[in-house]
Amino acid sequence: MRMPPDFIDDDYPADPYPGTRPDGSFVQVGGSGYHVEPSEDVPSRWTIEGRDLDEELAEHGVAPLGERLPVLAYGSNVNPSKISWLRDRLGLRGPVVVIGARCHGIVAVWSAGVRARDGQRPAVLAGMPGVIERHAVWLVTPDQRAVLDECEGRGQRYRLCEVHAPVRLDDGRVLESVLAYTARPEALRPDVPIHLNRSPLVVDGHLVRCADVGQDDAVRLVGEQAASDGLLVAEIEGEPSGPTLAELYG
Incomplete structure (x- = not known):
């Protein structure tokens, strides 16, 4: 990126999990972040410093927004410091x-x-009808999604699914479903080791939203595990073939 960054990783520490996150939408590269804004005046519908975001991505030699897959980020993957950790430890590349x-x-x-x-204590995704919660969507290239597979322990703790729930992007477009890493059925059982267990925690009969209780208190919670995450999903086997953002909107 040629312009000065709007923030750096140190502005958003990763600990305690899930770390802090910028308001709005952004691009992170090289330990720096740049705010992006929706705009109907450019083909990609997103601008960075008034310029079409696809033009900036092209200068980095990477895929435009329309060719990327939307993947829901609901935990630490919205934290810029965690994104740089993925670069350092798992070889994440590109904006x-x-x-x-x-x-x-x-x-x-x-x-x-x-x-x-x-x-x-990590976050897991759960169904909660009638509730609207703010998160984010990574628009990923295939190699970026492969890094997320490794980070999320796909096949051990989490599985990649199509989650059937409306997700409204900040440019106003609505995804009727979205890819997301959700707990594997095997990780929802009571007999799995605690480091693999990704069942939602139930305290006094209720799931505990991350938005309501911080990590410092969450690690001290005592409860039982839910029998289900309450999600309507279809598990993705192998490589997801789409739909890309362009295919979703034509």
Whole structure:
């Protein structure tokens, strides 16, 4: 990016999980972030410093927005410092496009399990009819999505699914379903190790939304695990073939 950044990673620390996140939509590259804004005056419908975002992506030699897959980010993957961690540890490449979104009927809740590497309680996605919660959508290239597979433990803790729930992007467009990493059925059982368990936590009969309780309190919660995450999903086998953003809107 040729312009000065709007923020750097240090402005948004990753700990405690899930870290802090910028308001609105942004592109992160090289430890720096740049706000992007919706606009109907450019083909991609998104601008960076008044310029079509696709033009900026082309200068980096990467795919335009329309060729990317939307993947819901509801935990630490909206945190810029975590994105740089993915670059350093897992080889994530290229600008990461993060579009703000309002999710209808799906929420981030605290898991009954904890993370193996630091004992913090991770987020899992759960159904909660009637609730609207703000998260974000990564518009990913195939190699970026492969990095997310590794980070999320696809096949161990999480599975990649098409989640059937409306998601309204900050440019006003609505996805009737979205790709997301959700708990594997095997990770919803009571007999799995705590580091693999991704069942939603139930306290006093209710799921605990991440938006309501911070990590410092979440790690001390005592409850039981839900029997289901309440989501309507279709698991993706192998490589997702789409739809890309352009295919969703024609």
